[in-house]
Amino acid sequence: MNGASVYVAIAVVLAALFAYLAARRRREPIAIDKARALMGLLDIEAFRNLVDPGEEAFLRSSLPPDQFRTIQRERAWAALAYVRTLSDIALEFSCFGHAALRSPDPRLVELGRQVAAGAVRLRLDALKASGRLFVAATFPGLPQRCPHSLFDQYERSTDLLLRYSALNRL
Amino acid sequence: MMHGHRLLLYYLWIAPHAVLAVVAVLLLTRRLYTRFPVFFLYTWNEIVEFVLLFAITVIGHNQGALYARVFLITFVISTALRFGVLQEIFNNVFREHGQVDALARVSLRWTTGLLLAGAVLCAIFASGQTADNLTAGLAWVGRGVAIIQCGLVLFLLLFSRLFGLSLQSYVFGIALGFGILSTVDLANWALHTRELTESMASALDLLPTGGYHVAVLIWLGYLVVPAREILRPSDVRVGDVGQWNQELERFLR
Numbered sequence: 118m119n120g121a122s123v124y125v126a127i128a129v130v131l132a133a134l135f136a137y138l139a140a141r142r143r144r145e146p147i148a149i150d151k152a153r154a155l156m157g158l159l160d161i162e163a164f165r166n167l168v169d170p171g172e173e174a175f176l177r178s179s180l181p182p183d184q185f186r187t188i189q190r191e192r193a194w195a196a197l198a199y200v201r202t203l204s205d206i207a208l209e210f211s212c213f214g215h216a217a218l219r220s221p222d223p224r225l226v227e228l229g230r231q232v233a234a235g236a237v238r239l240r241l242d243a244l245k246a247s248g249r250l251f252v253a254a255t256f257p258g259l260p261q262r263c264p265h266s267l268f269d270q271y272e273r274s275t276d277l278l279l280r281y282s283a284l285n286r287l
Numbered sequence: 288m289m290h291g292h293r294l295l296l297y298y299l300w301i302a303p304h305a306v307l308a309v310v311a312v313l314l315l316t317r318r319l320y321t322r323f324p325v326f327f328l329y330t331w332n333e334i335v336e337f338v339l340l341f342a343i344t345v346i347g348h349n350q351g352a353l354y355a356r357v358f359l360i361t362f363v364i365s366t367a368l369r370f371g372v373l374q375e376i377f378n379n380v381f382r383e384h385g386q387v388d389a390l391a392r393v394s395l396r397w398t399t400g401l402l403l404a405g406a407v408l409c410a411i412f413a414s415g416q417t418a419d420n421l422t423a424g425l426a427w428v429g430r431g432v433a434i435i436q437c438g439l440v441l442f443l444l445l446f447s448r449l450f451g452l453s454l455q456s457y458v459f460g461i462a463l464g465f466g467i468l469s470t471v472d473l474a475n476w477a478l479h480t481r482e483l484t485e486s487m488a489s490a491l492d493l494l495p496t497g498g499y500h501v502a503v504l505i506w507l508g509y510l511v512v513p514a515r516e517i518l519r520p521s522d523v524r525v526g527d528v529g530q531w532n533q534e535l536e537r538f539l540r
Binding site: 125139142211241 | 430437440448449452453459463466467469470473474477
């Protein structure tokens with residue numbers, strides 16, 4: 118296979134990828150059902166406990182180092198699973214917020230803009246938290262930081278969705 | 288057979304530019320040139336380029352040298368404008384999202400740097416099978432540009448998807464059109480870096496114009512077909528708000 122054939126093969130793969138991305142653009146109407154279902158799966162209190170520095174300090178002081186590292190690694194992996202769900206919720210919120218921008222009602226448009234902006238920040242926070250938790254799972258001995266901004270942003274986003282639904286019912 | 292090939296060649300040269308003229312007029316009438324001034328400029332530049340090159344071909348007076356000169360100048364302008372359009376799309380998509388905008392700008396800079404390095408390395412290490420002429424030199428440059436543009440379009444589509452940023456229909460259309468155009472350019476210029484038989488060269492003549500035709504049709508399609516109403520407003524039932532309240536209360540506890 119010569120050099121030109123390699124480039125042609127790359128071009129064909131890329132063209133197919135672009136076509137796939139175009140085809141995958143949402144065809145069906147966006148609803149909040151999926152975000153709600155994901156919210157139901159997320160036990161935010163359990164997640165908060167998993168990344169609570171106080172809880173971590175307690176475990177560090179009461180367990181032998183080896184056992185602490187094992188437990189801490191498991192806690193980090195579990196927290197990572199929660200962050201993934203939160204990240205998926207953020208993606209759904211974002212899609213929903215952007216779709217609301219096309220609403221004929223200017224109040225819903227404004228709220229949709231806020232939902233979308235909040236969701237994008239939530240997604241970004243979730244990605245950052247994923248990175249930190251991955252490090253924490255790899256090096257369980259290191260002290261962990263609580264992702265406060267992630268919880269704050271989640272609270273703000275759910276509040277905005279609540280306002281959206283209330284406004285939509287009027 | 289030759290007559291049919293020539294007819295197809297002319298069709299694929301003329302038709303995309305006729306469609307592009309419609310795109311340019313639509314951008315004008317819908318005032319989209321205010322949001323996409325570089326893309327607007329790009330469409331008119333392509334039309335002017337076509338008129339010039341077509342006129343030189345039809346008139347036929349000393350056409351070889353003049354054609355090559357005009358082609359080179361317009362190729363440089365067109366390439367610069369394409370990069371401008373991609374930058375314009377990035378600005379439109381990310382400017383409303385402060386933190387993501389900053390991240391996108393940094394990532395874009397790194398991606399462009401890496402793609403540029405990749406294109407240069409490909410040019411250095413690729414085997415030299417070309418005749419030493421203008422077309423071969425142009426092919427090396429064209430292939431490098433196509434690599435960078437393909438990468439940038441891919442980065443744009445994947446990065447916006449990562450954050451659930453909804454690209455407006457025509458913004459997506461412009462990006463997709465450039466994506467297809469760049470992949471066709473990549474294949475076309477890569478094949479031009481090697482010696483070609485006459486039949487292969489004549490077949491290859493159809494590739495860039497054919498790809499261009501597809502890209503222009505994509506731009507027109509996404510401009511003409513209205514964006515779908517994709518939000519279902521009646522999803523929230525009376526009981527939902529109560530359920531959400533419970534979720535929030537649980538969260539605040």
